[in-house]
Amino acid sequence: MSNLNKLDFTTLEVSRRNYLNWVQDMKVHLTAKNLCLAIEDETDNPNGEARKATTMIVIRRHIHDALQTKYLAEEDPRALWVTLANRFNHQKDIFLPEARHDWQHLRFQDFKYVNEYNYEVCRV
Known part of the structure; x- marks a missing residue:
């Protein structure tokens, strides 16, 4: 079932491509709603059940439907x-070496137009 409400930012995709952006957006959003304590390490941060429930609603609303189904039993x-961090937080291991390679082998003379070069620089 698709989310019918307008989302505050893009959902976390199963393909992992947007995990880093999603984490940053989620942290900012939860901080703005004063719910960030519910996902942080709970050493001295007792959270009420209402705060935990609200945080779960926000997180589940912003993940892909397949992930919602997979983690349906998770209540905390x-x-x-x-x-989610254990599953998706390997972006640096996967994309950083590729980006470094692309950056090191990017040459201005390989492009016919300056706009093409600028586009490729921004993509890396």
Whole structure:
């Protein structure tokens, strides 16, 4: 079932491509709603059940439907946050070497137009 409400930012895709952006957007959004404590390490941060429930609603609303189904049994926002991080937080290992390679081998003379070069620089 698709989310019918307008989302505050893009949902976390199953393909992992937008995980880093999603994490930053989610942290900012939860901080703005004063819900960030529910996903942080709970050493001295007791959270009420209402705050945890609200945080779960926000997180589930912004993840792909397949991920919602997979993590349906998860009830704690901190546990869901850690589970998603363990699953998707390998972006630096996957994309950073490729980006470094592209940046090191990017040459101005390989492009016919300056706009093409600028586009490729921004993409890397």
